[in-house]
Amino acid sequence: xxxxxxxxxxxxxxxxxxxxxxxxxxxxxxxxxxxxxxxxxxxxxxxxxxxxxxxxxxxxxxxxxxxxxxxxxxxxxxxxxxxxxxxxxxxxxxxxxxxxxxxxxxxxxxxxxxxxxxxxxxxxxxxxxxxxxxxxxxxxxxxxxxxxxxxxxxxxxxxxxxxxxxxxxxxxxxxxxxxxxxxxxxxxxxxxxx
Amino acid sequence: xxxxxxxxxxxxxxxxxxxxxxxxxxxxxxxxxxxxxxxxxxxxxxxxxxxxxxxxxxxxxxxxxxxxxxxxxxxxxxxxxxxxxxxxxxxxxxxxxxxxxxxxxxxxxxxxxxxxxxxxxxxxxxxxxxxxxxxxxxxxxxxxxxxxxxxxxxxxxxxxxxxxxxxxxxxxxxxxxxxxxxxxxxxxxxxxxx
Numbered sequence: 126x127x128x129x130x131x132x133x134x135x136x137x138x139x140x141x142x143x144x145x146x147x148x149x150x151x152x153x154x155x156x157x158x159x160x161x162x163x164x165x166x167x168x169x170x171x172x173x174x175x176x177x178x179x180x181x182x183x184x185x186x187x188x189x190x191x192x193x194x195x196x197x198x199x200x201x202x203x204x205x206x207x208x209x210x211x212x213x214x215x216x217x218x219x220x221x222x223x224x225x226x227x228x229x230x231x232x233x234x235x236x237x238x239x240x241x242x243x244x245x246x247x248x249x250x251x252x253x254x255x256x257x258x259x260x261x262x263x264x265x266x267x268x269x270x271x272x273x274x275x276x277x278x279x280x281x282x283x284x285x286x287x288x289x290x291x292x293x294x295x296x297x298x299x300x301x302x303x304x305x306x307x308x309x310x311x312x313x314x315x316x317x318x319x
Numbered sequence: 320x321x322x323x324x325x326x327x328x329x330x331x332x333x334x335x336x337x338x339x340x341x342x343x344x345x346x347x348x349x350x351x352x353x354x355x356x357x358x359x360x361x362x363x364x365x366x367x368x369x370x371x372x373x374x375x376x377x378x379x380x381x382x383x384x385x386x387x388x389x390x391x392x393x394x395x396x397x398x399x400x401x402x403x404x405x406x407x408x409x410x411x412x413x414x415x416x417x418x419x420x421x422x423x424x425x426x427x428x429x430x431x432x433x434x435x436x437x438x439x440x441x442x443x444x445x446x447x448x449x450x451x452x453x454x455x456x457x458x459x460x461x462x463x464x465x466x467x468x469x470x471x472x473x474x475x476x477x478x479x480x481x482x483x484x485x486x487x488x489x490x491x492x493x494x495x496x497x498x499x500x501x502x503x504x505x506x507x508x509x510x511x512x513x
Contacts, residue, residue: 130327130447131349134356154513155325157503161496162328163442164457167402168494172502179506205431208361237399238459241438241479245457248357248442253324263358263439265432278508285435300362302355308366309351312373314472319348 128256137255138299139262141220143291148225148259150176153290156253157228163246166238172246175276177227185275186229186287187221193268194218218264224289228261229272231282243285250288260293322450331449332493333456335414337485342419342453344370347484350447351422357440360432366440369470371421379469380423380481381415387462388412412458418483422455423466425476437479444482454487 128136157174165171177183194216201209209215221227228250232243247263254261266272269284276284311318322330351368359365371377388410395403403409415421422444426437441457448455460466463478470478505512 130324130443130450131353131356133324134353134443137356137358139358150512154499154503158499159325159328161499161502162325162331164331164333164445164494167399170497170502173508174503175508176503176505176512182506205361240434241441241457241459244435244438245442245445247435248439249324249328249446251358251439252443252446253328256324263435265435276508300358303364305348305352305355308355308364309348309368309370311370312376314367314369314470318344318370 130252133252133255137251140260140293140295141262142293142295143220143224143260143289144294146225146292148290152254152257152259153226153228155257156250159253160246160249163242163249165242165245166236169233169236169239169242171233171236171239172243173231173233173278173282175229175231177229178225182275183222183227186227186272187218189271189275190218190221190266190287191216193266193271197267220264220289221287224291226290228288228290229276229284230286230288231276231278232285233281234283235281240285247286254290258292259290260295261288261290263288324446327446327449331445334454334487334489335456336487336489337414337418337454337483338488339419340486342484346448346451346453347420347422349451350444353447354440354443357436357443359436359439360430363427363430363433363436365427365430365433366437367425367427367472367476369423369425371423372419376469377416377421380421380466381412383465383469384412384415384460384481385410387460387465391461414458414483415481418485420484422482422484423470423478424480424482425470425472426479427475428477429475434479441480441482448484453484454489455482455484457482
């Protein structure tokens, strides 16, 4: 590996458009093994991953997700609405069908700090895919129950995110970040560290 | 950097005992810059970090946190109680005073997917500290309001975790992980990928 973690984190960005180039299952296994090593509340390891490369299932996940999005977009207000509009987002989620594969991330809701733990594991996946030259984003359907039904998970599991995985053809630049001084303080809110 | 992300994730473990060796602020800045690059819901960047090296403030954070822990330990039941007991955990949190410094992680509750985003950023910190040879863990006080009051954050911010940072003297082995086959499926719950 040639890149430091800061370099990986800096070059990584959320990608919604993917080429048709197939993804090696070896890279996905690498990323999921990295996630497997994440810490979790009381070592509960609440994460489960369903890798989806079946085209029919991708279509069904897309349709189920878009159904929920349409009702979100009819109801969303305020700053989030503005952000959605200025980013050209809409209820259509073609990446769920177009990405060579998807990773559905499910959560065992019976463990302590399940959501926090699952998102630590997701962060591992994002960085590991970046390390392997792959791109993704974290898509959380507005109504997770609909796509979850397609995955036939046992009771007690929730869908936290679907990660479309592939090689980027997305030319949208990375979102700008707040300055270090805006987010880091020393001993007292507002006191600068640097 | 010599280690792959999988190697970093594998070698990293939660540490509660630290040597007195000082932590270079340069390493902490590196880790927080890595966190700054994390993705977030609608690019809300809900994370704020207060680095604490003031010994008096560390003691106050410890006392405030332990106050909340004592009432948790009086009330906790079931599997989580069993886990706490078998791991020798108790309401005393000496690492909040003993670690050379703490990173308090706060969350802007007004943004979309704030908690998910903050924990992605925390994962970046955990891995970046590991890369720099430092250790930490994510400690979430049972009653976050008490230590939050010591930090004098504006309204609308919650305390998500306190990370004690230092060089490990903790000889507890890493918690065992579930097998890959238990957590990863292909297209259908229960169908093995490998």
